[in-house]
Amino acid sequence: MNLKSFLYSLSDFFFPPQCLLCNTSFIHENSGYFCNKCYDGFSFIKSPVCEKCGLPFQTQEGEDHLCGQCITEKHFFDKARSVSTYNGTLRKALHGFKYNEKSLLSKPLSQMLAAYGGNLLNLKEYDSIVPVPLHSKRLRQRGYNQALLLAKTAGKAWGIKVDIKSLERVKWTTPQTFLSKNERKKRIRGCFNGNPERVRDKNLLIIDDIYTSGSTVSECARILKKNGALKVDVLTFARTI
């Protein structure tokens, strides 16, 4: 053990780090932010997944292929991928992140998105990253946009610029939590405006925190393509299944 790691372990012994999710103290665990039990609660998504929407399949074998939903339904993005399934651990983590800007979770979650998400996509393809925008009224209420925080960390890690001016949310909607898929789709239509000067002939990557029905990111992709984008992929941290 060199001096630096000796000093770190000494300080961990006297001031053990606390897990950001369950507050238990831990020493020598695999993540600097979470105890092993909570870290194991993140359920990272692996192939085989739906080649279009990224839905993980139950079976662990075989190639990526289209899921039943993507055979019958149109999504306007080219492909969507997510880091982890939206389970109890992630619900707790993202809730803390969504409603508290200064949340200590902001850094580890953004870093995880950059590290794991980067492996799910061919990053060389993208000209810029587009975080899903909040309506200005919601932004004032909340004070920050969690999708933008994720996008900034990822963009910095990958060397891709984040463009907040390519897409704007112009229509205010109430939270969509309890709506059916069709209602979500209807409600989100016309919520965004694109900026053709910024997106024309570009390959773009949309970033958001959660993929639920895909209606929000699909509508974003529709508007970006209507304004001339060539290709629009999506990366979210969590994915409901």
Ligand SMILES: [Zn+2]
């Ligand atoms: Zn924990």
Ligand SMILES: [Zn+2]
């Ligand atoms: Zn699918």
